[in-house]
Each structure stands twice: as structure tokens, then as C-alpha cells.
Amino acid sequence: MASDDNLRNFDLSPTEAVALQKRLAPLVEQRPLPAPPRTVAGFDLSTRDSARAAAVVVDTGTLETVDEAVAELPLRFPYVPGLLSFREAPAVLAAYEALSVKPDVLMLDGQGLAHPRRFGIACHVGLILGVPSLGAAKSPLIGKGTVPGLEKGELAEIVHKGEVVGVALRTRPRTKPIYVSAGHLITLPEATDLVLRLSPRYRIPEPTRRAHQLAGRR
């Protein structure tokens, strides 16, 4: 149908991409997960001439990797802050399709609602797939001055235009925080809890760490 064609359209100019974000942002929903998630898939990619995306599905209870996949696609959009999904989402979606085990939640390396137009890559991918998603970024796009306490688990809300759009979360003591925000079909508290539980030892949550390793460089 026509709506599906719109959602999957990445053949746009930066100006058109911004317009599309404004049109799709209202469709993103923040709501509780239907049930406690058993699996979370982390996505990451390495880029050169083409983009190599990797997806790793992790069991939230044991932290074991239960499935993984990679996909390679040519890069067709430049890196523009605020428009990351138009560059990375095609490869991420291909990696998702290649998975045998479909995850309960998607963890993207970037922002969700903590975005100037409330439409970071986690919102975009989650909306396209209709699957709960969250953004766990290594640096902020908005909310730069938000600093949480130094102990693991401490957080500080990222407020933008009067709204709490995410949190800066300390996943490791005295180490730079991870910026968490809801993508689609999940709440911020749920996203924050998941990221923390999936970061038992390192700053970067396990799903993302493993996907980063798998995407590797060539």
C-alpha cells in the first residue's frame, strides 16, 4: 500500500528527508512493552565504500547471544547530523531481515526521541518494522550539558523544549554516560532499565558491543 512505500523510501535529498521526519514523527508511540522482553537485538555498522550492518540478538536473562546476522549495502546518503537514519537504516533493515530469531526489542546506536525533530534512527527503524525500539548513543545530539552522578545506574533527564526526551545514563562508574531514549512502542523507563541490565561490565551495552565487533572493519 502507499503508506508502506512512504515508510521505506530512502531515496531522498537532505531537504526532503527533513520534511519526511516531520511527517512521520507524529506516528511514533511511547507505550509500555506488551510483556517483559526476552531478547534484544543490538545493531551497529562500519562504513567505507559500503555499509556493513551487524545485528546480534541477546537473551535478556542469560546475556547469551542467540542469533546474529550481517548485511552489506552501498551507501547512498551522506552523514548529516539529524539525518543519520537515511544513511544507516537501509543496511540495518537488511541485517534485521537476515535474522532467524526476531527480537522483542531493537537497540540502535544513536538517538530515539532525543532528537531535534523527535525522530532519531531508533524511531525511524522501529516505526518501519513495527517493533519496539530504543536508542543508546555514545554521545548526545541534544542535551549536551546533562550530567548524571558518577556511580553506575545514576541518570540525568535530557529536557528539550520542555519535554523529557531521554536520559544520560552512567552504565559504568566514572565513565562517560550513554544517552538513552525511547524509539517506538516502549517507554523511557523501560528503555533505561534494559540498557542498564545489558551493560554488566562495559560502558557500551552488550548487544551494541557485539554488533560493533561483528560489523568490524575490512
Added chain:
DNA sequence: GCGACAG
């Protein structure tokens, strides 16, 4: 108008 700016 001048900076800032996920990966």
C-alpha cells in the same frame, strides 16, 4: 545571523 552537530 552564529555555532552545534548521533555515526
Added chain:
DNA sequence: ATCTTGTCGC
């Protein structure tokens, strides 16, 4: 993201 070895600190 990518270019790149050793090194300081918990």
C-alpha cells in the same frame, strides 16, 4: 564513522 601506539588509571 575513520585515521592509529602506547599509555595512564581503576
